[in-house]
Amino acid sequence: MQPQLILEDTIYTLEQLQNVQAPQIALAGRSNVGKSSLINALAGRKKLARISATPGKTQSINYYRVEPWGFYLVDLPGYGYAKASKSDREKWAKLINAYLVGTSSLKALAVLLDCRIPPQKLDIDLTAYARSIKIPLLPVLTKADKCKQKERSAKQAEWARLLEGVKPIISSSSSGLGINALWDAMKLYALG
């Protein structure tokens, strides 16, 4: 059965941030890694979350309620977009940080990693930070359709080493690869 995603809330500022009680899985990753596209692939819809070839598209925290299960998928702004102004980057970093620290019902953080590029410092910093505040990590290699099989496996192994054995799910929002596996993993975290 195809789960339904319903956009329920959009948060732009720290002041709007609330501690939503329902279980949540958040999607984080560098700008342009494919977070919003993954939301669409998970929903089986093309235009639910807005995507763009230009990084820095999502500048808010978007809460999608997942039916029939009642937990939330939360699309976070991307980080590390070099062309954004310093004050914008700081604003988004603060918002992401406040969300991670302030959401007691956050069950896991899906960290999206581009299968085409080597592990980046910002990604390693985020995973280390999430671990330090005891948020379980659900690493996801994105854009697998752009990578050869060999490259995917090598990246998966490299990340598993960096994450002390946690192996990323290999996904593609274009082909649908890994989408069911991702739903299964998210359900397990969100619903226990």
Ligand code: GTP
């Ligand atoms: P921000 O909102 O800026 O943080 O970016 P994002 O992480 O939400 O990325 P988004 O989903 O907007 O996708 C960025 C670009 O990558 C778009 O041009 C997408 O079409 C492309 N893209 C995303 N996922 C895939 C994928 O699985 N395969 C391929 N080939 N392209 C993808």
Ligand code: MG
């Ligand atoms: Mg986005």
